[in-house]
Amino acid sequence: MSTRRLEEPSMTALTDESAARPEAVPRGGRWIDHWDPEDGEFWDRTGRRVAARNLIFSICTEHLGFCVWLLWSIAVLHLADNGTALSVGQTLWLTTVPNLVGALLRIPYTFGPARFGGRNWTVVSGLLLLIPCGLFVFAIANPGLPFWVLLLIAATTGLGGGNFASSMANIAHFYPASKQGLPLGLNAAGGNVGVSVTQLTMPPLIAAFGLIAVGWVWMPLILAAAAGAYFFMNNLTRASRSYTMAEMGRIAARPHTIVMAVLYIATFGSFIGYSFSFGVLIGNQFPEVDASHYIWIGALVGSAARPVGGWLADRFGGTAVTFWNFLGMGLGIVAVWGGVSTGAWALFLGAFLWVFASTGVGNGSTYKMIPAIFRTRAEARAAAAGRAARERAIELARREAAAAIGLISAVGALGGALIQQTFRISVERTGGIAPALIVLAAFYGLCLGLTWAVYMRRVRLGDRRMSLAEAGV
Template structure:
């Protein structure tokens, strides 16, 4: 391995984490340092992305911002949508500019939505369209996830990717809980008329994270995308099956994270303090459970763990329907918290499926006579592209969840039950995909002639 120092920053050449001697000698230390910096940058990005899920709790006639419930749901939908759309170009940007360089830029640009929110959120009479534009700029925080995950995939060997991707994403997802805890702290100490304090806290943090990324991270030549990687990934049916599954796992996590406070206000008439005092718990536990999902997938297989998660998500949704009918606040919060934990585990297990599926295709190609190095090089190249696509498509699930809640509350009766029924149907569909596309294939191959050949990718 060699290192060169161009004007644009440090580059590591010859990166080969699958070489166990290199990995133990120096690769592990470098990878962990970059993982830590990546987690910090992604964490702040998620916090800025989730900023408006907290700020809408403050918006009331008392501060001259008395928006209707459907308008508030539109405010949390906007950054979710923009973040989803930007994930694909952000994922590509890492392969073009390098992980360190892009992390510095993507962290620094978070100053724009944080500063705009700080300036405008307490101006009485500010029209909705201004807040929608500011909320749209916050979408860059959600796009950080795709570039970060694409970068970290390159640093770790396939056998450790479930854990590494889980830690990276879990640390980022934790930003959703932290911003809500900050909102609770502001409401509890300064009251519910000072939303600008929430945005102001992140201005110095963004600067610190950008500087740390510049000083501590590395660019790796292996992340460079060969022409056609994205097109090759888009041609694979696995890309779209896994993207659909990620809509159900990550879409649930981010959609519920953005909507939970508003749902409590509409469903139970909760005050901002009451809502903020419980909304952080689900995203907090869901963030910590994501690395657990990666570890479980490393051991038992991504598809198998993800299937059990979708069954659990379906049960949790039924609990929410029961709690809604009974008007039970405690049961409702418990059901929502369970959904966060399960979606976090499912996030980790679903993402583990990406490198595993394409590593398995490489094994099949080698069995058919292909050379091992090019086959596994293709697997890593396509996996990186699929991570970007799945991250973008999955985030659209958060948009769908908030639009479903918005439509459900606008309908007759003004409750979330119609939305929950839609979610339940989608979870059942995802479970069916796992059984038919992935687990059924494993059963067939294990009973076929020659099925004793060992597998290392643990797709099932």
Template structure:
């Protein structure tokens, strides 16, 4: 690469060719000259690894439907627990995974996080070949797939540093969508694979792909020196007490918690409410719709503002879930499927718009404290905002994933107590209504600041 005198190209460091010392994506000339190309290359291979992480994370969501074929008989409650534990572990893993790129380098940890996926795949093969294994051991084996859930946090935290603050909506949406699609790919491709080769193939098929992803990350990704000082555990602890982190965590439960909770539960819900329908033929549609909608949510947020898109989206989510409840009551499979797919689409749009909001919130808050006419002050404020937002994203993504556990347990309790999922759905519709009010009150409602009526949405949130 040829260095430019006033906006140098990414420079290598003595730590190795994979490390980049100079990286300034907010400099328009730097971005146009070399930044965009390097960022896009890292994004592609980040998506690949995150995609496989989600694929492995969701293994048990499809496997539980076929366990009887290998001699494992479970109750509906046990089945839901077997899909809940991976979600819970995946949520917990997002905290350390958020720090890992800053500690070890984004490229380095992408390689490691890919190779760790071999553990749940190998244990899955063992479990299927030993159908007499006790239920507690099945739970522990299923828990290891949570390693795939952690990949999302490390991938998003890493890619955030590659893109300008004003252009993060779409690439973060693409990165997340590429990962989320692993959910539907698992649910779509596994049933025919199981028919052809047996349930054990679900574990074997991902292993060579994981090795390919690790090699590609090693060869084609980069570590950013600036990201290794991104934030500390103390900053994350402080972020956990930040009012904005708490609010966005609740909203992200509503969007990503819903996406992952529904994705894990969809097959079980179809089987329990419409036993004559072959759920394996439809289970993948929901996650696919939600994944493909995520970049749309990021794009809409870039265009109309994350807060506005998020509020309208929660309103539609509430209506959609109410229609799903009506479909269950009427025993209408067509209405159930159509309404649930609409809900999945809204989870994707909401995921994209809320992720756009997070860095925008902290950037608006920092910029409000400095002189906008002072470029150096603006640059320092932007750097502080990146650090704060990166720490907050780790917490928010973990809480959001944990919210999926609450949704799965709501369905389990509803089925065990009432025999159906109607009460759980109506409770969720009420929760989405609360999210509508919360988004409006915190980000769209105008308040007086220095004698001027304004809102965070008007500041770019």
């Protein structure tokens, strides 16, 4: 095994003085055997640089995953011009199936970094994005394909949705618990903004080069991102033990996993559900407005707000930020309802952008909460144990939190489909979206109460009574 530590921008030999201190030690395949971000000296000397480099290339791959995931949401609007006539129901299926597949794939993708290594899985999951792009080109070049074939091809874009879970689970291992909010927020925002990039760039690309170009344009970028991950990312030995299905089942059944999944439905589920639906809602309520000029703004605002939520959570605690953010989301939905009821386009747009921003802040703060919750509970249980037992408990909590992130992200993405269906039912039965807005406002109120009851109310932690918010969650 090599006795050299990982440095930037190159590998340098350990000095006698530094050899006495643990370092990030690489071996074949860019594996790092020692990684201790909770050690402040280690973090300042080596960890911060290595973590930042892995974060950058993780963002690149995850961003392209979201771009590919949203391919058909825009392409369906131009299929008729390409010689493929579909009913409204068929069009909705072509946009819903990728959402559902992407959500379901987040569960097995969570196993990827632990089973194969974060760097290795990032390369593989990035290259897999070539499949939906290639099949998209094939579908557009053959406009007479049966609908079931189109549906299968559209389903493969769900591979892009799965990338999020593996990327977030992997990056969580690189950062100390107290500093995870901002990097996880940046990582997620880099992916989320792919929604806006797709919605903004595809229409002019289609106008200039035809629908088939939409499949080709991502391929060289995917290859470049995979190459970057291959050459510049790392695998962590500490995170390499794969989860068994039994372990995942126990983690999924934990009360805090369930509660955080509900909260994440309200944040990320809202973000992705609104992103898919925003253009339709504009067309339904304000038919005189050209939705194509505004459809991409919401996703961009929500993506940009996500690292802000992570930063605020690092500064004030994820629980406090999440609590007040749900209040803001509820008030925003009430303002959207005001714009709908009065026909005020400016109020509707401004209020909806406020809601989009709130979903981003909530996404960042809830992801800060997940690892902090698992760590805090582990420390409380091991408070009376020795140092070795405490360290083992914290390491187990870190692994469980990474698994929970994947599970919670899957449920949150499925929540986006539920929000889409809430709007669909509202429009079909009443002709408008006001009933859906009432349901959503009530849901955000429920999440506000749930956050207070579980994480702000004082409970017994170890031998003390405190709230998880007081414990730093």
